[in-house]
Amino acid sequence: MVALGVALSLAALGVSAFLAVYVLGLNPRGSANRAFFILMLAFVLWDAAEAAERAHPLDAPASALVPYADAVWLGIALVPAALIHLAVAYPQPSRWLRGPWAHLAIYAPSAVWAYAILRTDLVIAGVSSNAFGPSARVAETYGFVAPIYAAWLYLGVGLFVLAWRKSRENGMSTMQAVVAAGLLLGAVPAGITEAFWPLLSGADTRLGFGSLYTLTWSVFIAYAVARYRYLEIVPVMEAQPPRAVRHGLERGLNYLVVEGGRSTAMGAFREIVSKVPGLCVTGLPRSRVVARFGLERTPVLWITALTSGELTVRASALEFELQHSVTKFLRENPGTAVLLDDLDYLAALNGFEAVARFVRRVTNQASASGGTAILAVGQGTLPADQLAVLRGAVDHVLEVLRGPAEVAAGEGPVALLVGPQEAPDALATAGARGGLLLTMEHPAKARRRFGPAFEVVWIAEGGESDAPRVPPGSLDAELKRALVQYVSGHRGSDVVLVGLEQLALYNEFRAIVAFVKDAVDLATVGGCRLFVTVAPEALDSRDLAMLLRRFDAPTPAAGLRRSAPPAGPSTAGPESRILYRGPVS
Secondary structure (H helix, E strand, O other), X not given: OHHHHHHHHHHHHHHHHHHHHHHHHHOOOOHHHHHHHHHHHHHHHHHHHHHHHHXXXXXXXXXXXXHHHHHHHHHHHHHHHHHHHHHHHOOOOOHHHHOOOHHHHHHHHHHHHHHHHHHOOOOEEEEEEEOOEEEEEEOOOHHHHHHHHHHHHHHHHHHHHHHHHHHOOOOOHHHHHHHHHHHHHXXXXXXXXXXXXXXXXOOOOOOOOHHHHHHHXXXXXXXXXXXXXXXXXXXXXXXXXXXOOOOOOOOOOEEEEEEOOOHHHHHHHHHHOOOOOEEEEEOOOHHHHHHHHOOOOOOEEEEOOOOOOOOEEOHHHHHHHHHHHHHHHHHHOOOOEEEEOOHHHHHHHHOHHHHHHHHHHHHXXXXXXXXXXXXXXXXXXXXXXXXXXXXXXXXXXXXXXXXXXXXXXXXXXEEEXXXXXXXXXXXXXXXXXXXXXXXXXXXHHHHHHHOOOOEEEEEOOOOXXXXXEEOOOOHHHHHHHHHHHHHHHOOOOEEEEOOHXXXXXXXXXXXXXXXXXXXXXXXXXXXXXXXXXXXXXXXXXXXXXXXXXXXXXOOOOOOOOOOOOOOOOOOOOOOOEEEEOOXXX
């Protein structure tokens, strides 16, 4: 049983230490991440000292065991304070926590308990043993101090339960419920087998299941904190106004922009943020937003699966850090503006209902704080009924009736609307020089058609070839991994995906559009040019429109076939519809 006790403590120690480093590394400046790190340190101290204590034989002298017993109880005494710290820091740091004496007030009781453990016999007095090995013997006064400790511990649990009740009003209830459930699952039995066991059973020590509870808490809380983080966004106003005011949107209202490109929404937003600070949420990286739309100072929250030095948010985190970061920005900075671009992409990955709830919360907060919200979706990317729902969340709708204008491809990603037969000539005309070729065509034929300048990766279920092969159904795993490996070592090269429509035979459209977005982002960060060919007749018009909007630069070659995403029927009522005919890109 001693070996089992040591193994149990070491397992909990390993999990707590790993999660402490992992969660802190996700967001070192986050208040909740730091509080979680302290809580894990308390668990690490508890489990490490308990493992060393249990490694001793039962007949070991007390002088050898007392230091470890003291260390175990020091870790136990730190847990309630760290738990309360996390409760007031998660999901949103309490204003009280920002006070100069807040942290001192939280951790002062731990110092008192540490003194009682090390300098008095009020808590523990000597050593004993439980089913897992040596342990501390509780003092005769333990019956008086145990309820005080339990009340302190359950105060932290109660704060999480209270936060969960409040979170049901703002869409954070799922994550908060995970935390509350994990704490209740561990804290309630912990009170019986650890805090009150000597009083209930007449034993002179704890039952010894503490490591199981620390393990449970660690996993539940780490999951919630890692899934959710607040982004620190500083409100900044553009230094120079735009050269010409073309849109003239009124501040303090909410707008929906439906267009084939992006420049109407971005241009209107650029005009507003020359007068008030703003936040741009988009699937484009900041470098392209600055180059194309002149948002040089405005914070850009990039929707991407990549991690970089920029402000980034995952599309899957719609109802966590994205929603709460945007509403927090509007709430704490009244009168500011927010641009929510690529709502169609968010709908493809999260479902339209989740996006509609997100939009409603943002527009309500913008209205409450006197701010301006501009929603942007691609032309033809959403059906009429979904557009009608978005229309109901805004004051005015801007529908751009002209298709997107031609712009220079530059170094951006390029979509070629051609079939597989025309792909080699289309790529040559578009300027593809050579690099990585991802294709479902057999490598032997692909080399003959596209030339020796390309390194071929064969997307196939099986077959013989000397080229690397990845399964067509593993877009987010092996195919993405092959792309990452190539881009990281071949800056300035071309990456070509031929026959995107063929992937629809093995994948849902949601997976395809997510992979295309990741490929665009990887190529941009890695300094590579991405070319994708797709036969437009093979895809639904809305799916095609969704894919085309992921490409910031259309093909520049006039001889290549290219079509704008088809526009769906108007959903704007006569009283709110603004038929805008300006140029877009």
